[in-house]
Amino acid sequence: MTTSLSMAGAVALGGAVGALLRWQTNTLTLSVFGAGFPWGTLIVNVVGSFGLGLLIGALERGWDPSPELATGLRIGLFGALTTFSTFSLDVLVLGERGQTIAMSAYVIASVALSIAAAFVGIVLARGAGS
Numbered sequence: 001m002t003t004s005l006s007m008a009g010a011v012a013l014g015g016a017v018g019a020l021l022r023w024q025t026n027t028l029t030l031s032v033f034g035a036g037f038p039w040g041t042l043i044v045n046v047v048g049s050f051g052l053g054l055l056i057g058a059l060e061r062g063w064d065p066s067p068e069l070a071t072g073l074r075i076g077l078f079g080a081l082t083t084f085s086t087f088s089l090d091v092l093v094l095g096e097r098g099q100t101i102a103m104s105a106y107v108i109a110s111v112a113l114s115i116a117a118a119f120v121g122i123v124l125a126r127g128a129g130s
Contacts, residue, residue, distance in 0.1 A: 006068050007067065007068050007071055009068075010068035010069065010071055010072030010076060011071060011072055011075050011076040012076065013072055013076060014071075014072035014073055014075070014076020014077035014078075014079075014080070015075075015076040015077070015079065015080040016076075016080070017076070017077055017080075018048075018076060018077040018078060018079065018080030018081035018082075019080040019081075021044070021081055022040075022044050022080065022081050022083060025040045025043055025044050026040030026041070026044075027040075028040070029043060036102075037094075037102055037106065038086075038087075038090035038093075038094075038106065041083050041086050041087050041090050041110075042106065042109060042110055042113070044081050044082060044083055045082050045083060045084075045087060045110055045113075045114045046110075046113045046114050046117045047081070047117070048078050048081040048082035048114075049082065049113075049114035049115070049117040049118040049121070050117035050118065050120060050121040051077075051078055051081075051121065052074065052078040052082075052118060052121065053117065053118035053119060053120065053121020053122040053123075053124075053125070054121040054122070054124060054125045055070075055073055055074060055078070055121075055125075056074075056121075056122055056125070057121060057122040057123070057124065057125020057126045057128075058125045058128070060122075060125070060126060061125060061126060061128065082114075087110055090106065091103055091106065091107055094106060
């Protein structure tokens with residue numbers, strides 16, 4: 001039972017940090033860029049994908065953190081930081097506003113940049129120390 005509680009605590013702590021980072025990113029981007037385009041969601045999805053790629057690559061290269069730390073980062077931090085449900089809502093809002101070009105650009109940029117960021121993260125982590 002202790003292991004389950006410590007794992008839950010690690011996920012909860014990572015989730016709290018990820019959610020706070022997501023909120024701060026959205027707050028900052030709204031103040032800098034305004035509400036015309038969901039920059040905050042795009043940024044956290046790309047950064048989160050990159051970070052998760054780095055983590056997975058590091059684990060593949062033999063980094064051996066505790067199961068709690070690995071799960072707290074993978075599911076807690078990056079799960080709370082990245083925002084697919086918010087992304088989906090942002091797409092719908094842009095569509096409802098009639099901003100078809102912005103909506104399309106947002107979908108393409110979010111998917112392509114997030115996949116590219118995860119790839120670069122994994123490649124960098126795999127190449128570290130070589």
